Amino acid sequence: MKVKRITLFVGHYGSGKTNIAVNYAIALAKTRNPVALADLDIVNPYFRSKDSLADLEAAGVRLIASPYAGGNLDIPALPQEMYAVTDDKNLTAILDVGGDDRGALALGRLTPAILAENDFACLAVVNRYRPLTRTPADTVEVLREIEGAGGVPITGLVNNSNVGRETTPEDVLDSLAYAAEVSRLTGLPVVMTTVDRGVYPALSGKIPDLFPLDLQKKIG
Amino acid sequence: MEKKVLMKGNEAIAEAAIRAGCRHYFGYPITPQTEIAAYMAKRMPKIGGTFLQAESEIAAINMVYGVASAGLRVMTSSSSPGISLKGEGLSYLAGADLPALVVNVQRGGPGLGGIQPSQSDYFQATRGAGHGDFRMIVLAPASVQEMAELTVSAFDLADKYRMTSMLLADGTMGQMMEPVALDDLKINPMPEKPWATTGTKMERKRNIINSLSLVPEELEQFNFARYEKYAKIEREEARAEEYRMEDAEICVAAFGIASRVSRNAVDAAREMGIKVGMIRPITLWPFPKETFKKSLSTVKKYISVELNMGQMIEDVRLSTECRRPVTLCNRAGGMIPTPEQVLEAIKSAANGGEN
Secondary structure (H helix, E strand, O other), X not given: OOOOOEEEEEEOOOOXXXXXXXXXXXXXXXXXXXXXXXXXXXXXXXXXXXXXXXHHHHHOEEEEOOOOOOOOOOOOOOOHHHHHHHHOOOOEEEEEEOOHHHHHHHHHXXXXXXXXXXXXXXXXXXXXXXXXXXXXXXXXXXXXHHHHHHOOOOOEEEEXXXXXXXXXXXHHHHOHHHHHHHHHXXXXXXXXXXXXXXXXXXXXXXXXXXXXXXXXXXXX | OOOOEEEEXXXXXXXXXXXXXXXXXXXXXOOOOHHHHHHHHHHHHHHOOEEEEOOOHHHHHHHHHHHHHOOOOEEEEEOHHHXXXXXXXXXXXXXXXXXXXXXXXXXXXXXXXXXXXXXXXHHHHHOOOOOOOOOOEEEOOOOHHHHHHHHHHHHHHHHHHOOEEXXXXXXXXXXXXXXXXXXXXXXXXXXXXXXXXXXOOOOOOOOOOOOOOOOHHHHHHHHHHHHHHHHHHHHHOOOEEEEOOOOOOEEEEOOHHHHHHHHHHHHHHHHOOOOEEEEEEOEEEOOOHHHHHHHOOOOOEEEEXXXXXXXXXXXXXXXXXXXXXXXXXXXXXXXXXXXXXHHHHHHHHHOOOOO
């Protein structure tokens, strides 16, 4: 997959967007500079990319986040530096967008500039083991709502089907047909299958575009 | 056929409520329980139910009163400051003997406090949720699976005793994700409710739902009857998990998220040869007094682990009739004690200190 200047991660809440965005930014920073991760999540103040600040800084990723993110306040504020994503064309930018259509709404401020520049990938994270996206049809409905609210067309799918720590390689393999059906219904390619580092060896070589994730934990 | 699903605690509550037959949800958003409302907003319209975001917490609890009066399963949810607002409604529900489920996903307090997890509404839930003499059944889950299971139990108990059940969770329990087996939930049919205001069809005397008594003697009788019911609940419904308590000389008392941390600490201390166990109250009211009383045969010291300034510790002392020292191991303000902190408290108790 050719890396676009801006990569957006959208999806149902709890699908794994933040964890993937953090891991993806850290991986990109190995070959690119400068890389920035912008936290646009104004829906859930609990699990934030700021929890991974130390890892991001160590990898050389600049974190653009609201000063209130990860704190004790629930203030739905966007980071003041977020316009760097569209203004600074030198930047490779990852956007961690909030869950569902409500979360994607926050994109609106950036959407015109993102579309005008037209160097973006908008990746929808899907997990068939989440209760409200268990069927391909339900998943497509959520993705349409997100596109409608955020205004950025989804260009690809990330299959992040997992049941947390208890995920087995079979759980991931069982999800491939689901991801393929979402792909068929939407006409969008599955650009990545993301799995926890623990099950990665068992699946390596069996699934194309497999991407290992190190779980980012909530701190504080 | 359904395999395991990955759910947030808040979602597990919402889905379990739906499976238990709840078709009416009224609430007002507040972190960290908003996913309950978000889930209901998505699901209720698809199954012929009602999701209504009320203009306030007070309005929501009074809508619960209305649906409960009609004999249907109904719930509301909030977090600490929002539960305080519902206090008046909780008292009216008690005064009218109405069954309902109220969920409190606690955050730090007092006042606006903060959004991080807490257990500092223990007193409010078990003693003073509103004015007047009344109790609520209070259930404390310690896993996402138990969030679902106890939601079902809460509806069953509420209907059985015609009173409010409260599910007392915390921000971490609400937000954390774990696999859940929803097909394992045991759903019982809702009992008949001959007292409900469902229309007489001119075939019976009308039912009246009310909490106002014009005659003091009559009001006293209502209170006496309610407390007889409460006494029966205290005898029959108290629940607790005993963990490695067989020969325990030190007992950690902890519920909800605190019990998960404490379990690790108990295991670590056992490896060091310390005879320690844990009593995890599952019902906070009725408090599992008998379990604690029984533990006096081996336990010399108790440690109450809480995310507050020491609230459940009073029930531990009352249950053990102050016959043993009870110390507090706590964090407040949205912090969770670490297993290391609990282990230190256990070691200190084992070494004869007052820790």
